[in-house]
Amino acid sequence: MAHIVVIGGGPGGLIAAETLIQSGHSVTVYERKPTLGRKFLMAGRGGLNITHSEDLELFLTRYGAAKDYLEPLIRDFTPTDLRNWCEALGQETFTGTSGRVFPKALKASPLLRAWQDRMEQSGVRFMMQHDWRGWNDDGSLAFRNAAGEAQSVTADATILALGGASWPKLGSDGAWVAVLAQEKVSISPLRPANCGFITAWSGIFSERFAGSPVKPVTITHAGITVQSEIMITANGVEGGGIYALSSAIREDISAHGSATITLDLRPGISIATLTERLQAPRARQSLSTYLQKSGGLSPVAIGLLREATGGKDIPDQSPRALAAMIKALPLTLTAPFPIDRAISSAGGVEWRAVDSNFMLRQKPGVFIAGEMLDWEAPTGGYLLQATFATGIAAAKGVERWLSGQ
Numbered sequence: 001m002a003h004i005v006v007i008g009g010g011p012g013g014l015i016a017a018e019t020l021i022q023s024g025h026s027v028t029v030y031e032r033k034p035t036l037g038r039k040f041l042m043a044g045r046g047g048l049n050i051t052h053s054e055d056l057e058l059f060l061t062r063y064g065a066a067k068d069y070l071e072p073l074i075r076d077f078t079p080t081d082l083r084n085w086c087e088a089l090g091q092e093t094f095t096g097t098s099g100r101v102f103p104k105a106l107k108a109s110p111l112l113r114a115w116q117d118r119m120e121q122s123g124v125r126f127m128m129q130h131d132w133r134g135w136n137d138d139g140s141l142a143f144r145n146a147a148g149e150a151q152s153v154t155a156d157a158t159i160l161a162l163g164g165a166s167w168p169k170l171g172s173d174g175a176w177v178a179v180l181a182q183e184k185v186s187i188s189p190l191r192p193a194n195c196g197f198i199t200a201w202s203g204i205f206s207e208r209f210a211g212s213p214v215k216p217v218t219i220t221h222a223g224i225t226v227q228s229e230i231m232i233t234a235n236g237v238e239g240g241g242i243y244a245l246s247s248a249i250r251e252d253i254s255a256h257g258s259a260t261i262t263l264d265l266r267p268g269i270s271i272a273t274l275t276e277r278l279q280a281p282r283a284r285q286s287l288s289t290y291l292q293k294s295g296g297l298s299p300v301a302i303g304l305l306r307e308a309t310g311g312k313d314i315p316d317q318s319p320r321a322l323a324a325m326i327k328a329l330p331l332t333l334t335a336p337f338p339i340d341r342a343i344s345s346a347g348g349v350e351w352r353a354v355d356s357n358f359m360l361r362q363k364p365g366v367f368i369a370g371e372m373l374d375w376e377a378p379t380g381g382y383l384l385q386a387t388f389a390t391g392i393a394a395a396k397g398v399e400r401w402l403s404g405q
């Protein structure tokens, strides 16, 4: 019986551990935090969007450049398989109106509890508060336990499932990048994904509107339009619509120093209808009242118009020009928010650094799973789906490698 060490007690590491115990191996999971799956639990706070119900062909396109790598793994462990897996743990799932799939309990905690119990019953051992630091000179795994003592551990195979670098207080902080770089593993730098962006609000706007949602709104960037809410923050924008476009916006900023998105603040009506409405006599109304009443704009939308004119007057003399501005308001973004506020990370261990078993070419016997690998995806359940699929693929890779195939 081989002894396999899985480092990282998030969904990627746990599903790998479960797959391996079912094949009759001895499995120990090492986790630096006192409890498992902290990011998974956080993901469940607003409703655990475990996967998506859309057609698999469309689903696979969500992984962009990593599609070719992830496709065989997701075909091997599909969204339906993931739903069945939840249901086997007593967590029925449902499809929301957007096609996103959630456990009926919405939270991740009942699922995680049932999962941990099942794994313990099958013999998986858990070593909490063990921080992996790399390898000792003799090749053993180097850990620090809660008391700060060094511990050496040997294994027939190791799976690293250490996550990305977003929300580091939940456990995954990307410290592994330096350890693997020392081993000459090629790593694409970890970058914020599904993140907000900085923009230069005036003090007045920021003070008045930070925390306000802008809705309804459509956001267009590089020819792609999404309709979803924007949240104003003290120094920028975040929220579902921004996250959906965040990968392309981030790359645009990286190439050109800034990116411009275009907001339609009245997506429900045509420019002709809006122009007509704005022809209503303003009489003694203030510009704000007129824009609210005739234009149907919220105070934050009016604030955005004022921000766009940079202190100059909003063109209220020409209903047509005003309608055009409301329907296509440019907003310049200068940098992504820091990775510790992002939902997920782009970048990670490059695909060329692992073989078809997900084993590091530079480090035989060491396999990679989950968000550590170089892929990204929008929110919508795609992150967890790929995390589970890569965890299972790495576990199967271990088995193939151990059996000498």
Ligand SMILES: Cc1cc2nc3c(=O)[nH]c(=O)nc-3n(C[C@H](O)[C@H](O)[C@H](O)COP(=O)(O)OP(=O)(O)OC[C@H]3O[C@@H](n4cnc5c(N)ncnc54)[C@H](O)[C@@H]3O)c2cc1C
Pocket (backbone or CB within 6 Å): 007, 008, 009, 010, 011, 012, 013, 030, 031, 032, 033, 036, 037, 038, 039, 040, 042, 043, 044, 047, 048, 049, 050, 051, 130, 131, 132, 133, 161, 162, 163, 164, 166, 167, 170, 171, 172, 173, 175, 176, 342, 343, 344, 369, 370, 371, 372, 380, 381, 382, 383, 384, 385, 387
């Ligand atoms: C706020 C938020 C909401 C989200 N919502 C969703 C959602 O609804 N749907 C969705 O699909 N995805 C969502 N995600 C993303 C999803 O949670 C992650 O993609 C997923 O958890 C990645 O799993 P993982 O196992 O690869 O890494 P992680 O879950 O990050 O787990 C890695 C584990 O490794 C441990 N670790 C790291 N380094 C060491 C070390 N040196 N030694 C020992 N242990 C270590 C960490 O403590 C952690 O427990 C959300 C993320 C956030 C932050």
